[in-house]
Amino acid sequence: MDRLTAEDMVMFVNAATTSTGQREFHSRAAEQRASLEFLHEYVAGNYRDLYAAVLALDINDLNAALITRRLLATSAEATPDQRALEGRLIARRLAVMPPQRVYDLFRDLRRAGVNNRRTRAIVRDWLSARPDQAFDAVKYRQGLKRALRHTHLTPTRIARTPAAGPTDAVLADELGTFLFRTASPARFRTPLLESWRRAHYEQAAVYDLPYTVAEGFAAKHGIARSTFLAKIKPNLTRLESLRLRDSADTGTALAAMPLTRLATYVLSLPFADRVDRRTELTDALRAAARRTAGRNAGQWGRVAAVLDDSFSSYGSGVKRRRPLAVAVAGHFLLEALAAEFVPLWTSGATDPLMAHPRGATPLGHRILDALSHEPDRLLIISDGWDNAPPGLAGEVLRVWRRNVDPANRVSAIHLNPVYDAGDYDVKRLTRDVPSVGIRNAEDLPTLVEFARFTEGRTGYAGLSAHFTDRVTRFLESS
Structure with missing residues (x-):
């Protein structure tokens, strides 16, 4: 039985590392998704502790989200000790995932009707820890709005402003206005929200916004693409610079780019x-x-x-x-x-x-x-x-x-x-x-x-010890 467990977990880790549920050269996307769904159901049902521990390994974001969603959806099946460790692993994993992936996960939890107390606490803690909630409100507006509605949170529960920004109370009030009211106020005190408001009628404000948001306003104002890209350059991330093949910034972007x-x-x-x-x-x-x-x-x-x-x-x-x-x-x-x-x-x-x-x-x-x-x-x-x-x-x-x-x-x-x-x-x-x-x-x-x-040759004992070590190092790295 121990050898079977070890073989099953190695197989699952390989799948969670490589499969993104998308089309590959030799298989269609539907085949990838069906195969992956079966594996998750099988491993979660038979080896819950190890299934959760996989969050500490170098798996891809899709499988990290699938594991998180399944663990939260089956909270009633876990013991108190399991729930405590799973909560820490989930919180740490969400902290290192790209925010758009996390907002997609929250959307999937909403669609699946997963809204237990543990889910609400994890969503609340992740949103509260975001370094710039005004930025999230502008860049991921629908995702943030859906997450708050699904977990019955108010902006007051999560608002935490950077040192140079307005008070938490002001940000909370303005986030509520920005996300849930149809009419904008005459002025926002939060700088990024104010730039978003002004960008509706003032071209100069467009260049104070994140690139993906500013792009829509640039099209609305009829700004020439070359002019827009030249002025928005300071707001580009390294990856955006590479995607746009901006030769002026490519050297800087390449210097910090991960190898793959x-x-x-x-x-x-x-x-x-x-x-x-x-x-x-x-x-x-x-x-x-x-x-x-x-x-x-x-x-x-x-x-x-x-x-x-x-x-x-x-x-x-x-x-x-x-x-x-x-x-x-x-x-x-x-x-x-x-x-x-x-x-x-x-x-x-x-x-x-x-x-x-x-x-x-x-x-x-x-x-x-x-x-x-x-x-x-x-x-x-x-x-x-x-x-x-x-x-x-x-x-x-x-x-x-x-x-x-x-x-x-x-x-x-x-x-x-x-x-x-x-x-x-x-x-x-x-x-x-x-x-x-x-x-x-x-x-x-x-x-x-x-x-x-x-x-x-190493068997279950060696694999279990490896997982325990990786979990410890993963949680201590936070």
Whole structure:
């Protein structure tokens, strides 16, 4: 039973890491959602403590929201001790999620009719802790309004103004007016709310608003796009600067961009731009990789990596080039971690900056090439659809592990960025080498540690201890 529990939880963590319920190259969105829904129901029903503990792992925001919603909807099934720990995990997880994802979660709780005391307390505490509630009111107006109505909260219960703003009482009164009354007052004392009011008739006030809000007012006033973008530039986030490809701000944005997001941006650029900006982009990727590697830089010995840039690495229309971006980011991170690094792309290419999806997936041949370099570590970043010829990669790894390296002298791990809805897991190459789901290349060092649980040798006790440790560190990081 313990071994079955460990296997079930490893399978669920892989799914919660990789699946976003969206279309993938080999499966439709409906298949992804149905598979994920079954897994959540099964794991929550059988392993509630471990199910809640997954919130402390490096899973994606969709699955964090699904876990939170299910735990809150089934509060009556939990013991007092379980509810206490779940409340802390949920609060901490919501604190690190993007606010738009949290407001979407609150909307889903409202639609599902989940409105117990614990839900209302969690919503109240999250809203009260927001650093700028006037900003939320302007940027996420409908989400905030729905959350307050659903939990029967008033602005007075959550209002907390920045040091330079008006008093809590003034903000609470003006938030109520802004959110729930149809007529605006002659003037707001809260600066951002006043800018929103003035932006209805005064173009200059548009540039005091968040970009996504200001964009609508700019269209209303007929402001030229070039003029609008030039003046709204100080209000852009780093990601908005990159999306708009604002060359003046790109250098600053790249310098602080997380590694996988940066790789995604690079792959979105035309080949000509990548060539023209080769030095800038390569330096930014390597700097992000060094930040991620931290104290482990250069400590992994000889590393050989098989990196999948086959046609299926395109992903889908909604997750465009995501698998390839993880491979490109992985290339630069492993380069930083290794003392000696041998990258082997399935296409035979040698320039990660010019990577693009193409051709079949000859994983078996590339794995043979990698092993010929006698590495200390072999890492494979691929969706696992080995097809040139089919099954060769798994057979190579099986024979090598059992006959050439049965003592596991070489650490070999398959990292898969794609959820296989039919198998309720990531697609594996062989049972002789662990396969784990990967969301961002930044998670790679942690996943290498987690991979040992997929080999069936550590069992439930080891997995439970790992979860307990991750929960403790997650809660202490708040």
